[in-house]
Amino acid sequence: MKKPVTIQDVARAAGVSTATVSRALSSPDGVAEPKRRAVEAALVRTGYQINHAARNLRRQRTGVVVALVPKISNPFFSRILDGIDGVLRSEGMTLTVAETRPGGASAPTRGGEVNAAPLIAAFNNKSRADGVILLDGGLDWPSGGGDVPAAVYACEWRRGSSVPMVRAENARGAAKAVDHLWDIGHRRIGFVGDSRNVLIEERRRGVEIALARRGGRLDPKDLYQGDFSLDSGARAGARWLQSTDRPTAIVCANDEMAIGLIGAVARSGAQVPKDLSVTGFDDIDIARHVTPALTTLHQPRTALGRLAARTLVDLLAGREVDADQVLDVDLVQRDSTAPPRD
Amino acid sequence: MKKPVTIQDVARAAGVSTATVSRALSSPDGVAEPKRRAVEAALVRTGYQINHAARNLRRQRTGVVVALVPKISNPFFSRILDGIDGVLRSEGMTLTVAETRPGGASAPTRGGEVNAAPLIAAFNNKSRADGVILLDGGLDWPSGGGDVPAAVYACEWRRGSSVPMVRAENARGAAKAVDHLWDIGHRRIGFVGDSRNVLIEERRRGVEIALARRGGRLDPKDLYQGDFSLDSGARAGARWLQSTDRPTAIVCANDEMAIGLIGAVARSGAQVPKDLSVTGFDDIDIARHVTPALTTLHQPRTALGRLAARTLVDLLAGREVDADQVLDVDLVQRDSTAPPRD
DNA sequence: GACAGACCTGTAATCGATTACAAGAATATT
DNA sequence: AATATTCTTGTAATCGATTACAGGTCTGTC
Structure with missing residues (x-):
């Protein structure tokens, strides 16, 4: 268990001062050719590894951004994280991910409110991360103070928060689903997703608006519980199967619930999309x-x-940013929707 | 942008020394009741937030463990991460996750070898994390040196590495699949997964062993390319559809490939499990x-x-650990397997 | 009453890298 | 040739928390 190599050791090995080593590391242009070479050689020779704790302490920043996601296993987040990672890498920063709901899939999301206090405590601290990307609208970020990392909501958000947000056109997207179903003949359309999550609320609002526009409405009977999980989708399917007075089409607030629903329905012999569009x-x-x-x-x-x-x-660089950036979503027609049977 | 509150500020506010504040924070038992109260009050009053960089520098450890996963979106990892997280939390440590394959699903995994050098460089450093859990066998961890975090392979591993590993009975698991298929009548069984990943190799080996035991064999014609992705499963399905001389059952090296395969097969009208068990x-x-x-x-x-x-x-505590721990896997029979048609 | 031991608290050194500042060397300008 | 400017480099202060050590109090024992 040998002592780790410090910048002092490198300086000694290269016959220069620690300041020169440090400069060779972070701004090589400010060091003359011969010394820089000497330092580079010494770095290799000694096997130097920078001590981030020391650097972060002195620099007062970490070069790390944390993404806080509700559930890592939700495949929806993966591509988003890829996008985040790409940008951060090109800025020389590091992305790490932490999950906001310990227990993951097994822990029910109680109406979007979770006791995330310990998690927030772990990361709302500049000495841990310079910035945070919140993919969980259930998190109430302590905005303000100079010693809290900069934050951005992505996908989900929290009403009334002053944290800038980047999101998709949720209401309009759901409306597109309804329009499609209505156009192919459905008149009674249900919705899965009944919790206090903002995404669900927005998507439901979109459904209601679209139906209203066509002269229809979302019957409370056709509203199914749903918390984004496969199982809640399956339960919605079971409920649909049990009743006879039921919608011919169901809009789900996410894909996993739709898959759970279709699975439950299919397993009992009913056919999607013939008997039910999803x-x-x-x-x-x-x-x-x-x-x-x-x-x-x-x-x-x-x-x-x-x-x-x-x-x-941009936020970290002190630049102005838009408080709310919204991206379009597009309907992709595949095989789970068709005109109603009758 | 006010200055962050330091332990000095708290000490001043509480009328004690910084040492006492520090002790009240990390070992409250060593501080007498009245002062402890005073410190607690001052902590709240000042809104103190610990500076981890400073603490880590002094303590020479971070309390952080990083899990390195090949692809965050693979839902297989989620539960594993839950398990890891639970244990670490109870030890007062923090888990973060980083992805080893930038580009995620879109980047092909070139035979398990990826240029993960920058990623390794970012985390094989004690000042960033005390320990690392490697869920990617493609990563070659620099074992040894006193200034590299402790590491454990989970699920995947690397042959010849001295890093301890925890894994499932992959070969035996795959053999169980073959046994099941053989028992219900299949004699020609294919396999999806042809890359240099250890898991795929082990599972394939299990298939070969099980077939050999019954007097069968894995025909090279029945070996389909597969890299764990949905798309590679779909491609295997397309290949199966194209040929007429083909297996009646296919063992896939993971669920996503199986789902991709079934999707491709089903979409062309063939039926699983009637025409093909998977x-x-x-x-x-x-x-x-x-x-x-x-x-x-x-x-x-x-x-x-x-x-x-x-x-x-255990490793971090300097205790002895088993170099190789293996857990059982169980066959779950559902509806994608059935006796062959003829 | 004296002394050992337990308990509490503060002073100051320490972790390792960065960077303000100053000073010396090299080059350019007039 | 003298002076101004630019480049390099080193010295030493600094980031903020932890902890070894020493000194002081308090309690208990003989």
């Missing part, structure tokens, strides 16, 4: 591979991630 | 919800994550 939301990778392939709303996930990261970078 | 591996959440529900091998994912985390904690 739409999802997000267009996760698997959506095109399930049977029937899912009609859903495609979000520009990578672009969304990139935009969020760029916004955060 | 098995997956992992039992990801969605496996039970797709149609047909997937017969697959269930891995004790949470347990695996917990064991990996506990092993790492």
Whole structure:
């Protein structure tokens, strides 16, 4: 267990001062050729590894951005994280991810409110991360103070928060699903997603608006519980199966619920889309591979991630940023929707 | 942009020394009641937030463990991460996650070898994390030196590495799939997964062993390319559809490929399991919800994550750990397998 | 009453890299 | 040739928390 190599050791080995080593590391242009070479050689020879704690302490920043996601396993986030990562890398920063709901899929999301206090405590601290990208609208970020990292909401957000947000056209997207279903003949359209999550609220609002525009309405009977999980989708399917007075089409607030719903319905012999049309939301990778392939709303996930990261970078640089940036979503028609049977 | 509050400010506000504040924070038992109260009050009053950089520098450790996963979106990892997180939390440590394959799903995994150098460089450094859990066998961890964080492989690993590993019975699991298929009548069984990834190699080996035991063999014609992605599964399905001389059952090295394969096959009118039986591996959440529900091998994912985390904690504490811990996997029969048609 | 031991608290050194400042060397300008 | 300017480099202060050490109090024991 040998002592780690410090900048002092490198300086000694190279026959220069620590200041020169430091400069050779962070701004090589300010060091003359011969010494720079000497330092480079010494770095290799000694196997030097920078001590980030010391650097961060002195620099008062970490070069790290944390993405806080509700549930890592939700494949929806993956592409967004890719987008974020790409931008941060090009800025020389590092992305790490932490999950806001310990227990993951097994822990019910109690109406979007979770006790995330310990998690927030772990990251709302400049000495841990320079910035945070919040993918969980359930988190109430302590805006303000000079010693809290800069933050941006991505996808989800929190009403009334002053944190800038980057998101998709949720209401309009859901409206597109309804328009599509209405156009192919459905008149009674249900919705899965009944919790206090902003995304669900927005998407439901979109459904209501679109229906109202066509002279229809969302019957409370056709509203199914849903918390984004596969299982809640399956439960909605079970409820639909049990009743006889039921919608011919169901809009789900995300793809996983749609898949859960279709699975439950299909397993009992009913056919999607013949007996029931279903739409999802997000267009996760698997959506095109399930049977029937899912009609859903495609979000520009990578672009969304990139935009969020760029916004955060701007924020960190002290530049002005838009408080609310909204991206379009597109309907992708696949095989889970068709005209109603009768 | 006010100055952050330091321990000095708290000490002044509480009328004690910085040492006392520090002690009140990290070992409250060593501080007498009245002063402790005074410090607690001052902490609240001043809104103190610890500076981790300073603490880490002085303590020479971070309390952070990083999990390096190949692809965050792979739902297989989620439960494992849950397990890891639970153990670390109870030890007062923080888990963060970083992805080893920038570009995620879009970047092909070139035979398991990826240029992960920058990523390794970012984390093989004690000043960033105390320990690392490697979920990517493509990563070659620089074992040894006193200034590299402790590491444990989980699920995947690297042959010849001296890093301890925690994994599932991959070969035996795949053999169980073959046994099941053989028992219900299949004699020609294919395999999807042809890359240099250790998991794929092990699972394939299991298939070969099981077939050999029954007097069969894995025909090279029945070996399909596969890199864990949905798309590669779909391509395997397309290849199967094109040929007439083909297996009646296919074992896939993971669930996502199985789902991709089934999707491709189903979309062209063939039926699973009537025309083709398919098995997956992992039992990801969605496996039970797709149609047909997937017969697959269930891995004790949470347990695996917990064991990996506990092993790492032991390693950090300087305790001896087993170099190789292996957990059982169980076959879960669902609806994607059935006796062959003829 | 004296002394050992436990307990509490403060002073100051320390972790390792960065950077303000000053000074010396090299080059350009008049 | 003298002076101004630019380049390099080193010295030493600094970031903020932790902790070894020493000194002081208090309690208990013989």
